[in-house]
Structure formats: structure tokens, C-alpha cells
Amino acid sequence: MTQQNDPLERIVTAYADAFSHLAGATTGRTRRGAHGSVLAVSGAPTAALNMIVSTTREASVEEIIELADAERLGEEGPPWSIRVRGVPGPEVTAVAARYGLTRHEREPLMLRHSDQGVPNGPTPKDFHVRAVPVDELHVYARTVADGFEAPPELFQVLADPAVGNIDGMTFYLAELGGVPVGTGMTATAGDVAGIFNITTLPEFRRRGYGRATVSEMVRAGHMAGAATSYLYAWDMGRRVYESLGFRTEEYLTVITAPD
Structure with missing residues (x-):
């Protein structure tokens, strides 16, 4: 799906990029997948500042796994989160649970045009x-x-x-x-x-x-x-x-x- 058909993708990408820039400045631990997933690990001891974000409406489960395993997330190091748009599908939920991530919270994306x-x-x-x-x-x-x-x-x-x-x-x-x-x-x-x-x-x-x-x-x-x-x-x-x-x-x- 193109950004023309998904006008919010550029907003979510800007959001993910902000955390990527923060991680790049602090630890250098940031990666970007080919299908819209962004990894950003700042090293702070809070899941609020370490994450994998899917910027597309349909999150790529394979890409989330690839990024998480490449950085050995969940084995050692700071708390982290997986962030997806809308309601996560059963595959995303299952993969998150595999890494011990089972708490789900919704945050509204609010825009002022x-x-x-x-x-x-x-x-x-x-x-x-x-x-x-x-x-x-x-x-x-x-x-x-x-x-x-x-x-x-x-x-x-x-x-x-x-x-x-x-x-x-x-x-x-x-x-x-x-x-x-x-x-x-x-x-x-x-x-x-x-x-x-x-x-x-x-x-x-x-x-x-x-x-x-x-x-x-x-x-x-x-x-x-x-x-x-x-x-x-x-x-x-x-x-x-x-x-x-x-x-x-x-x-x-x-x-x-x-x-």
C-alpha cells in the first residue's frame, strides 16, 4: 500500500524516525527493515525508549522477528516494546508473547492539521x-x-x-x-x-x-x-x-x- 492510499504512514514513520535518531545518538542501535519496521534501542531502562515500530497498517511478523533477533532483544538489556498500528493480529500477538511481551495498551494518534x-x-x-x-x-x-x-x-x-x-x-x-x-x-x-x-x-x-x-x-x-x-x-x-x-x-x- 502506498503512502498516497495511507496518508498516516508518513506520520507514523516520522514518529519512528524520532526514536531512531535518539537511539542513533545514544547507542547506535537502530535498524530499518524493508517492509516498514524500525528498531530503536536507546539503552534507557524503560520500554518507552526501546522499541520496534511497524509504520505500515499490516505489520510484518517476519521483519519484527528479524530485527528483534538481530539485536538479541529480550535476552539481556533494557525493557522494550513492539508497537503496531491498530489492533494487532494473532500472529503479532503470538510473536510478542514469545519475547515475553503480553501487556497491550492503546495510544491514540492525534493530529492537528x-x-x-x-x-x-x-x-x-x-x-x-x-x-x-x-x-x-x-x-x-x-x-x-x-x-x-x-x-x-x-x-x-x-x-x-x-x-x-x-x-x-x-x-x-x-x-x-x-x-x-x-x-x-x-x-x-x-x-x-x-x-x-x-x-x-x-x-x-x-x-x-x-x-x-x-x-x-x-x-x-x-x-x-x-x-x-x-x-x-x-x-x-x-x-x-x-x-x-x-x-x-x-x-x-x-x-x-x-x-
Whole structure:
């Protein structure tokens, strides 16, 4: 199936490429199959940053096996995931289970199209979003972990200076009076901007900071020539994204090992 008949394939490919670039900068462990599967292993101790992604509607089971075995995934090393579009077929489910991946979660792919322009809305008082220089990536990584309420070591890979030099990838701190209260990240590929790592620290939630951060990410994409924005949403933020004009186009199934 061509991308003309599957317009979302280029979006999912941009998503997979973002993780491939991250893995390329940190470990060099990234591979690409001939049938649309992308392997990206950043080395972080979380399945959120190590994966095989199928960018086509019909995942190639053979290619998933080939990539997983080539990198010896599941034998040793960090947790990882298999990510496929829509509902995985029984063959994908069986192969994932062979590697111990039996937990299935759905993440909505949400798009905000170029004809919607730049979002409007008030910016909270004393609130500011700024790009993070390489020498502050350690602050960014710590704030991401705090925003996700996760151990710091899960996202320490984001403090690697090499990550700050990835072309098209920009890391942001959301600050209130100069104090970090949240994060964001954009990965620009042509006319498409991916939005990642939107967090707000627990004590600062429900004050509009998350919405303001996403608005700034969309504006940053427009300024970079990427007027179409996409993200994979968590339930917590879905209403915020919808209020900014994002709409669910399809779902990604993330298959991981059980906790």
C-alpha cells in the first residue's frame, strides 16, 4: 500500500524516525527493515525508549522477528516494546508473547492539521517555555522524570549531550518565574512536527500550564515550517489536546512485558 492510499504512514514513520535518531545518538542501535519496521534501542531502562515500530497498517511478523533477533532483544538489556498500528493480529500477538511481551495498551494518534493555523489563548502569568541548551539537558531529564512521576534513571539518557545535537529535535522547559514546572519536545521532519514528553509537575497541574506548553510546541512547529502537528496521547492529556484542535485519527498498540 502506498503512502498516497495511507496518508498516516508518513506520520507514523516520522514518529519512528524520532526514536531512531535518539537511539542513533545514544547507542547506535537502530535498524530499518524493508517492509516498514524500525528498531530503536536507546539503552534507557524503560520500554518507552526501546522499541520496534511497524509504520505500515499490516505489520510484518517476519521483519519484527528479524530485527528483534538481530539485536538479541529480550535476552539481556533494557525493557522494550513492539508497537503496531491498530489492533494487532494473532500472529503479532503470538510473536510478542514469545519475547515475553503480553501487556497491550492503546495510544491514540492525534493530529492537528496545517489549515487550523496557530492556536490562540492566554498565556498564564509568569509562565514561559524555552528551548534547552545542551548544558542544561540534565535539568530537562530530571524534570521529565518528575513530570512522569518516575525514577530519574529511566530518562537519564535524555541528558546525553549527543541528544542535544539531533537535527530537528528540540527540548523545552516550561517555567514559572524561572522555575521548571514541566517539559516538552518537538521532532520536526519536513512539514510535520511531532510533540513528545509533555509533562507538568504534580503540584502545578490543573492550572493551564500543560495546555500552554502544547500551544508553544505547535507554534514552534509552525515557525520551523511544520504546520501539521501530531502526538500520541495519554488519557490524562487527551481533553487538553482536543481543546487545542487535535483529533484522533487512529490508534497505536504498545505491547510490553507485564509489570
